[in-house]
Amino acid sequence: MSSHISTKAAIAGITIEPCIFNAAGPLCVTKEELEAIGSSHSGAIMTKSCTFEPRPGNPEPRYYEDALGSINSMGLPNLGYMKYAEFSSEMKKYRKPYIVSVAGLSLQDNIEIVKYLGQFKDIDAIELNLSCPNVIGKPQVAYDFDASDEMLREVLKVNKHVLGVKLSPYFDFAHFQQMAGVLKKHKLAFVSCVNSLGEGLFIDADAEQVAIKPKGGFGGIGGDYIKPTALANVRKFYELLDRKVPIVGVGGIKSGRDAFEFILAGATAVQIGTEFMRSGTACFARVDAELKALMKEKGYSTLDDFRGKLKVL
Ligand SMILES: Cc1cc2nc3c(=O)[nH]c(=O)nc-3n(C[C@H](O)[C@H](O)[C@H](O)COP(=O)(O)O)c2cc1C
Numbered sequence: 550m551s552s553h554i555s556t557k558a559a560i561a562g563i564t565i566e567p568c569i570f571n572a573a574g575p576l577c578v579t580k581e582e583l584e585a586i587g588s589s590h591s592g593a594i595m596t597k598s599c600t601f602e603p604r605p606g607n608p609e610p611r612y613y614e615d616a617l618g619s620i621n622s623m624g625l626p627n628l629g630y631m632k633y634a635e636f637s638s639e640m641k642k643y644r645k646p647y648i649v650s651v652a653g654l655s656l657q658d659n660i661e662i663v664k665y666l667g668q669f670k671d672i673d674a675i676e677l678n679l680s681c682p683n684v685i686g687k688p689q690v691a692y693d694f695d696a697s698d699e700m701l702r703e704v705l706k707v708n709k710h711v712l713g714v715k716l717s718p719y720f721d722f723a724h725f726q727q728m729a730g731v732l733k734k735h736k737l738a739f740v741s742c743v744n745s746l747g748e749g750l751f752i753d754a755d756a757e758q759v760a761i762k763p764k765g766g767f768g769g770i771g772g773d774y775i776k777p778t779a780l781a782n783v784r785k786f787y788e789l790l791d792r793k794v795p796i797v798g799v800g801g802i803k804s805g806r807d808a809f810e811f812i813l814a815g816a817t818a819v820q821i822g823t824e825f826m827r828s829g830t831a832c833f834a835r836v837d838a839e840l841k842a843l844m845k846e847k848g849y850s851t852l853d854d855f856r857g858k859l860k861v862l
Contacts, residue, residue, distance in 0.1 A: 554841045555851050558592070558818045560795045561711040561738040563646050563673055565592040565818050567837040568852060569808060572799045572822035573598050573650035573676060573715065576829075578627055580636055587643030589830035590837060594640055595820065596633045598652035598678045601662060603629035611768075612826070613751055613760035618772020618801070619823040620751045622763040625652060630662045637671035646673035650715070652681045656696075659704050667709035674711040677704060680744035691717035691744075694727045701735040713739030713797070716786075718746050718778045725782075729789035740790065741797040741820065742782035745769025772823040776801025780814050787815025787857060803832070805839020815857040 558568035570593035576582045578597040586594045606626025613620050627633075633649045640647040649672050653659035659677065666672055679691035679700065690696050705712065714737060719725050732740060749770035751760035759766025779800025787796050798816030802808055803824035811819050824832050849855050 553850065554844050556837055556840055556844075558795075558852060560674070560713075560797075560817060563711060565646060567592045567833070567840075568812070568818040569833055569836050569840070570818065570820055571595050571825050571833075572820035573678065574621075574623065575822050575826040580632075580639075583636060583640060584643075585830055587640055587645065590834035591645070591830065592818065592833070593646040593648055593673075594643060595648045595676065596636075596650050597627045598625060598650040598681075599627045599630040599633045599662065600625055600652060600654055601630060601658040603627065603632070607763040610761050611763055614772065614823065614827060615751065618770060618774040619826065620749055620761055620768040620770055621745065622761055622768035624763060630665065634666055634669045634672065637669045641671050647671060648674045648676055650676045650678055652678040654682060656700055656703055659700060660707055663704050663710075663712070664707040667707065672710055674713065674738065675708070676713050676715050676739075676741060677701075678715045678744070680715065680717040680747075689717060689747075691728070694731050697728070698731045698734065701731070701737070705735055711738040713737055713741060713795075715741040715744055716782070718743040718775070718782050718800070719785075720778070722785075725785045725789060729786060732786075732790060732794070737794060739795040739797055739817070740786055741799060742786055743775070743779045743800045745771050746775045746778060746800075749774075771800065773801050773803075776807065780810060783811055783816050784814040784859065792857060802836070803827075805836050805841070805843050808836055808840045809843050809855075812852055812856050813859045815859070817852075817856070 556567040558565045570591045607624030748767045783798040795817035797818050798811030799820035808819045
């Protein structure tokens with residue numbers, strides 16, 4: 550009796566089923582971790598953001614979570630871009646998109662990395678992480694609109710893959726407008742919103758100290774704390790990019806209901822970071838089942854039935 554309910558999504562001709570997969574960073578650094586994602590219900594395999602050189606990352610503790618979310622200052626621990634290219638052929642057996650997150654520490658690094666990845670046909674897409682340091686003393690690339698424009702222009706010149714960007718969160722309508730203006734100048738396959746909310750601080754009142762070691766305790770915030778910001782960014786970019794560019798929603802998703810809200814705001818697919826860190830690969834099947842149950846309750850059978858159809862008062 551129950552009609553078939555599908556949580557399938559497509560981005561630039563790539564099928565993502567379910568529309569739920571891992572966010573770049575948590576538990577996707579090593580080959581074993583990527584294989585665990587491959588074997589799970591995740592709709593795609595996303596790698597840790599890779600840099601030109603392998604990096605050990607910052608001193609520990611560099612991740613901490615409480616009931617409402619997480620703080621991290623990992624320092625981009627990763628195996629270096631060549632390893633993530635090399636893994637691509639082995640990831641093919643999981644029959645789901647393999648997406649390499651790229652976070653070169655300079656424009657030149659990103660050009661080199663993206664050019665190199667172009668030789669690997671088993672890489673399905675690239676997510677260019679713009680929440681990265683630029684010049685010391687200047688904001689990260691995503692908060693420097695001219696640098697973002699130049700980065701996209703130069704990287705897209707050498708790119709051969711489906712390529713999207715991962716943005717930092719914005720908090721001001723003027724900034725949304727400015728970034729959307731930059732994005733519109735380039736041909737992007739998708740836009741992922743949002744990266745960690747920058748430079749927060751967790752304090753342990755009992756110990757009278759910070760929760761993580763790097764940078765005096767400052768770090769990127771994820772989880773429940775950032776969901777309203779993430780939803781706002783998804784909604785704004787969905788509108789400002791004229792509903793034409795697929796938006797990937799990320800930030801505080803831990804249930805099917807959360808995923809539903811992001812899709813209602815306009816997301817084509819969603820990623821899970823902090824909740825994946827907390828509960829492991831089981832979260833993908835659970836969130837998908839919860840999303841399907843909610844869709845059934847509401848009489849929806851595909852994501853298109855409600856994507857972007859958020860009502861305003
Ligand atoms: C431990 C950790 C490492 C992360 N590393 C990356 C990264 O390498 N590249 C990236 O684009 N985002 C990274 N992020 C940000 C997540 O991909 C995600 O955008 C953010 O955590 C918000 O989602 P969440 O609320 O589900 O955690 C990291 C987040 C965490 C918690």
